[in-house]
Amino acid sequence: MLIFRSVLFNAVFLVYHLALILGLTALIPFPRVWSQGVVRVWTIGVKAILKVIVGLDVEFRGLQNLPQGPCVIVSKHQSAWDxxxxxVLLDDPNYILKKELTRIPFWGWCALSCGAISVDRSGGGSALKQLLRDTKDRLAKGRQVVIFPEGTRTAPGARKEYFPGVAAxxxxxxxxxxxxxxxxxxxxGRGSFL
Incomplete structure (x- = not known):
């Protein structure tokens, strides 16, 4: 039964994800808040699909610790979900991501249209300066910036060195x-079959 539910979830998620990408691509010329709203509704939908198909409920704890307005969220990164x-938690999240992801047709364009900050991880000091400028710009606009300091998904309990961007x-x-x-x-998890 679990295998059937996993296959069904992955099939539904793939179709749902493709619909998101197509919808966001159509919204690129429009204000960024439209794209943000679509992703927010889509994320609520993924949460519902996880519950209905897989029986997995998503729980958030400690939300009272999230400040109102601009802040930097420093999060572990273990899953596509992250x-x-x-x-669904923040008013206006802007993710920091590696520049290579912005080169993925449609997906990368959509990420940038939602306000993502791309980082050239091979760019050294100039890339770090650009990251700081872009982050300060987003924060000055009242947004929240989300960074995964390990730079990639890691298994639960695994440790990986943090990139210097978060300290900067x-x-x-x-x-x-x-x-x-x-x-x-x-x-x-990464490479797992939900």
């Missing part, structure tokens, strides 16, 4: 930096 979960952002900005722990990788 890349969109903050759309903490020293460069004057907003709250909020650490986030999660366990999404236990249920929907």
């Amino acid at each position: 890349t969109f979960a903050f759309y 952002i903490d020293g460069y900005t004057e907003v709250s930096v909020v650490p986030v722990a999660l366990n999404s990788g236990l249920f929907w």
